[in-house]
Amino acid sequence: MELLDPKERIERGQVVGKAVVGRDLPPPASPVEAGWRDFIFAEIWSRPGLDIRTRYLVAIASAAASNGPVDVLDDYIRGALAGSDLSQIELREAALHLAVYTGWSRGIELDRAVTRVAEELALPPCPFAPIRIEPWNPAERIQQGIDEFDAVMGFPGPPPVTPYFEAGIDNFVFGEMWKRAGLDQRSRRWVTLVGVSESCATTPIKTHFYAAMASGNCEPDELQEFVLQYAVHAGWPKASVIQGAVMAMIKNFKAGLAWDA
DSSP: OOOOOHHHHHHHHHHHHHHHHTSOOOOOOSHHHHHIIIIIIIIITTOTTSOHHHHHHHHHHHHHHTTOOHHHHHHHHHHHHHTTSSOHHHHHHHHHHHHHHHOHHHHHHHHHHHHHHHHHTTOOOOOOOOSOOSOOOHHHHHHHHHHHHHHHHSSOOOOSOSHIIIIIIIIIIIIIITTOTTSOHHHHHHHHHHHHHHHTOHHHHHHHHHHHHHTTSSOHHHHHHHHHHHHHHHOHHHHHHHHHHHHHHHHHHHTTOOTTO
16 A cells, blocks of 8 residues: 655645745644644645635635634735735625624624735725615615525525514625625635534525525535535534535435425
8 A cells, every 4th residue: 555755745735835825834833733734734725626716715714703813814815815816805895795694793803804914915905896876775675685585595585574684684685795796606605604604503504505506606526625624713523513414405406305305
């Protein structure tokens, strides 16, 4: 049986890690730092199952959602910007999207990290589209949100019978945020999947993973790879719950069944 060379693993971790964070990796000073280089970078980020842009989105969203060290979040953002895998406006829109699915505190944390790194890289201020610039009819906007919910999720949106459904889901989340042009729908999916995974709420987890496939935004094998990338910051026990849900939704999807079949 062929044996793998640990030196090659270390070298791969150094190369991949430098590309991911946009700076040289210092020699590890502890087991966890060695694991970061030799496992996270050498064996997860080097896998072909997800494109690099998607890995950045999942890593950035889950790092912000876990409220971890700010330098880890800054490293991801620096690498994504330096490699042109994500633009500053895409990261700003991702922060708004994350705010909805994990809470505004986490969204602000990501947004401020983008500001720090942009200043570090001497990037100019990033113009952004207003949330809304033209006058609107509230009833029409709610209906637009219901229609967008149907388009995104694959089943009808909730009627505006409570303040949460009316002002939150129908009005802002699907009536405005999901329709914004600063971030494409596939990218929004990955941020959403991190958010619902963090919720540990069974129905949102299942419906969103199923909708990710039904919409054509994500392939089943990509969702399997997502679980591993998500586990880096969420931890293995939480990711194991998501793994079970992903397997169940893939089974239903491939069989032509509804998410709740």
